[in-house]
Amino acid sequence: MQVEMGKQYKTRSGSEVRLYATNCGGVYTVHGAFRSGESWIVGSWLSNGEWYRGSVHELDLIEVKPRRIQREVWLNVYKDGVVCHLSSEMATSHCGSDRITCVKLTIDCEEGEGL
Secondary structure: OOOOOOOEEEEOOOOEEEEEEOOOOOOOOEEEEEEEOOEEEEEEEOOOOOOOOOOOOOOOEEEEOOOEEEEEEEEEEEOOEEEEEOOHHHHHHOOOOOOOEEEEEEEEEEOOOOO
8 A cells, every 4th residue: 555645544543644745755754643532643654554664553554445335216207306215115105196207326426425
C-alpha cells in the first residue's frame, strides 16, 4: 500500500487519522496526527503507512474504504412523478390507478457518493 492524500485512514488500533502531507523528505514521508482520547498526537509514517519499518504496530495506517451500498427498489411511475418502494409487492399493493408503469432500479454506489 502507498499512502495517498485524499484517502481516509485509521490506525491499526482504530484511532482516527488526519494526514497533512505524504511527500515530506527523509524516511518518514507521511506526516499527520492521530486521535488519542480527546487529543491529537502528531506522527509520521513510512510511505507505506508503517509506524516502524518491517514490524506490525498499533499505529500503522490502515485505509478506510467506503462501504458499498447495493439495493433494489421499485418505482411506481406516474404522469407527475415517481414513488419509490422497497419491494415489487409493495409497489403493486400501493399503486394508484393512474400508474403508468413500475420500474425496478438497482442502486450500486459507495457510501456518500453523490452527496
